[in-house]
Amino acid sequence: MQTRELLRSHSSVRKYSGEQIPKETIIDLIETAQMAASSHFVQAYSVIWVTDEEKKAKLGELSKNDFQFKTAGASFLFCVDFKRLQVAGQKHGVDIVTDSAENLLVGVADVSLFAQNFVVAAEAMGYGICYIGGARNNPAEISELFNLPEHVFPLFALTIGTPTKRNETKPRLPVAAVLHENSYDVDQYETLLADYDAMMESYYASRSSNQKMANWTKQMADFLVDQKRPFMKDFLATKGFTFK
Numbered sequence: 096m097q098t099r100e101l102l103r104s105h106s107s108v109r110k111y112s113g114e115q116i117p118k119e120t121i122i123d124l125i126e127t128a129q130m131a132a133s134s135h136f137v138q139a140y141s142v143i144w145v146t147d148e149e150k151k152a153k154l155g156e157l158s159k160n161d162f163q164f165k166t167a168g169a170s171f172l173f174c175v176d177f178k179r180l181q182v183a184g185q186k187h188g189v190d191i192v193t194d195s196a197e198n199l200l201v202g203v204a205d206v207s208l209f210a211q212n213f214v215v216a217a218e219a220m221g222y223g224i225c226y227i228g229g230a231r232n233n234p235a236e237i238s239e240l241f242n243l244p245e246h247v248f249p250l251f252a253l254t255i256g257t258p259t260k261r262n263e264t265k266p267r268l269p270v271a272a273v274l275h276e277n278s279y280d281v282d283q284y285e286t287l288l289a290d291y292d293a294m295m296e297s298y299y300a301s302r303s304s305n306q307k308m309a310n311w312t313k314q315m316a317d318f319l320v321d322q323k324r325p326f327m328k329d330f331l332a333t334k335g336f337t338f339k
């Protein structure tokens with residue numbers, strides 16, 4: 096499949112055959128993911144491959160997405176990692192600055208690009224994937240489960256496997272809503288979002304499973320009406336990130 100076609104056919108998969116993915120394939124996917132661009136080449140990521148059945152079940156439970164882990168062919172925890180960079184600094188007698196809002200952004204960007212390379216490579220092999228931000232529902236417990244040291248924290252988990260069911264692609268916002276030429280244009284949103292809501296209403300009403308009456312703006316309003324994971328700031332502080 097052409098790369099463009101592959102990217103345009105993405106949809107998250109949450110039900111897999113259970114067939115385990117061979118180690119050579121995992122290594123290949125990780126090597127491919129590592130070729131993602133990295134801010135100042137810090138490579139501020141680590142990934143835990145969860146092969147221990149008990150730990151996998153616990154990760155599923157703590158992430159509140161246990162059903163996906165049960166049938167996945169492999170399960171991972173993607174982490175922002177400044178620990179290795181600290182060791183690199185120590186090698187040269189330097190105590191590096193890890194604790195800054197900038198480093199947090201650098202780490203999140205690095206992990207996301209690394210993970211998305213992994214995802215695209217996996218989808219090119221015919222696998223399905225699902226990101227699991229639910230891993231941030233219990234970040235302290237998950238950190239303990241996988242012995243994550245200070246300066247390392249979980250950003251999201253990921254399941255991958257042979258799909259037993261593929262969802263239709265979900266319509267994205269119109270290009271005009273996300274592409275601004277030379278200057279940010281806020282005035283267009285009223286019309287564009289009304290059109291998008293109509294499109295999403297018909298998508299949700301007619302898709303092959305989990306049909307519902309819903310639109311995008313209402314979903315976003317309901318989702319963002321209150322603060323999500325208010326414990327996150329304190330959790331990050333325990334990992335050495337206090338947004339200095």
Ligand SMILES: Cc1cc2nc3c(=O)[nH]c(=O)nc-3n(C[C@H](O)[C@H](O)[C@H](O)COP(=O)(O)O)c2cc1C
Nearest residue numbers: 105106107160225226227228229230251262264265
């Ligand atoms: C960082 C991130 C976290 C996500 N967390 C979850 C999750 O915890 N559970 C889940 O079922 N899907 C999760 N998703 C999948 C999104 O719901 C999905 O990508 C979105 O609805 C668009 O659908 P599509 O991927 O099928 O196109 C996550 C996606 C991303 C990028």
